[in-house]
Amino acid sequence: MSSAALPHGEPRLLMRGIHKSFGAVHALSNVDFEVYGGEVVGLVGDNGAGKSTLIKVISGVGPPDSGEILVEGQPVKITSPQVATRLGIETVYQDLALCDNLDVVANLFLGREEFSAMRFLKEIEMEQRGLEVLRTLDVKIPSLRSPVASLSGGQRQSIAVSKAILRNARVVLLDEPTAALGVAQTRQVLDLICRLRDQGLAIVVISHNLADVFEVVDRVIVLRLGRRVATFDVKSTTPERVIAAITGAEFGE
Numbered sequence: 001m002s003s004a005a006l007p008h009g010e011p012r013l014l015m016r017g018i019h020k021s022f023g024a025v026h027a028l029s030n031v032d033f034e035v036y037g038g039e040v041v042g043l044v045g046d047n048g049a050g051k052s053t054l055i056k057v058i059s060g061v062g063p064p065d066s067g068e069i070l071v072e073g074q075p076v077k078i079t080s081p082q083v084a085t086r087l088g089i090e091t092v093y094q095d096l097a098l099c100d101n102l103d104v105v106a107n108l109f110l111g112r113e114e115f116s117a118m119r120f121l122k123e124i125e126m127e128q129r130g131l132e133v134l135r136t137l138d139v140k141i142p143s144l145r146s147p148v149a150s151l152s153g154g155q156r157q158s159i160a161v162s163k164a165i166l167r168n169a170r171v172v173l174l175d176e177p178t179a180a181l182g183v184a185q186t187r188q189v190l191d192l193i194c195r196l197r198d199q200g201l202a203i204v205v206i207s208h209n210l211a212d213v214f215e216v217v218d219r220v221i222v223l224r225l226g227r228r229v230a231t232f233d234v235k236s237t238t239p240e241r242v243i244a245a246i247t248g249a250e251f252g253e
């Protein structure tokens, strides 16, 4: 297996020996996984490799059959998405996150556990907090009052990420963040990922697009048939080697 140097200190998220089966299918077999604060990890693999299953384990949507999960060194059981949120883990899916007919501010605060309390916040306060986060992340949108239906794919993705940040995320999982985006929009989202990393967040990006992976990712973790088969430091590898690991050709193991 190719190896990559790990950052120093405690991983923000550490998983050991994760197993998950669906009937006879071993979607994840003895998978270890780690991501550190201030790092972007690319999770890659062919269709059916187990990427989404692993993300579901981390986000509390589909807890594992067995294995250990530690968040900042503390053992945890991520039994639901609410538990994940409480642990500072947020997942941004390509299309599911936003309500088209609501404006940007409403989307930023929608679905929060404390939403009913938030309703009593003055609109202006929500707007200010929303604006603050968008400004910190340098997200450019026409207006906070634009319905998200009127935004570009890149802007929508940025709003979904900003929403995770407003929930005080410490680990952000991005499932195919640039699929279906144009060149300029992809640029916008990749820049945003870099800014999140610079702010010390731990980021996991699932992507089939190796060009994107090589642009923003620090380490690449490769799954094949439910097993972690390789880990690369992007600075010292090539797309060809990563593809070989994905497909099981010579360099993979």
Ligand SMILES: Nc1ncnc2c1ncn2[C@@H]1O[C@H](COP(=O)(O)OP(=O)(O)OP(=O)(O)O)[C@@H](O)[C@H]1O
Binding pocket: 022, 025, 026, 027, 045, 046, 047, 048, 049, 050, 051, 052, 053, 054
């Ligand atoms: N809910 C489920 N019920 C049964 N089998 C499942 C379920 N979810 C995933 N699987 C199986 O587990 C394996 C891993 O699937 P997973 O969705 O994690 O792959 P993936 O790496 O995300 O693939 P893709 O790139 O196509 O999204 C596959 O064999 C899949 O058929």
Ligand SMILES: [Mg+2]
Binding pocket: 051, 052, 053
């Ligand atoms: Mg998937």
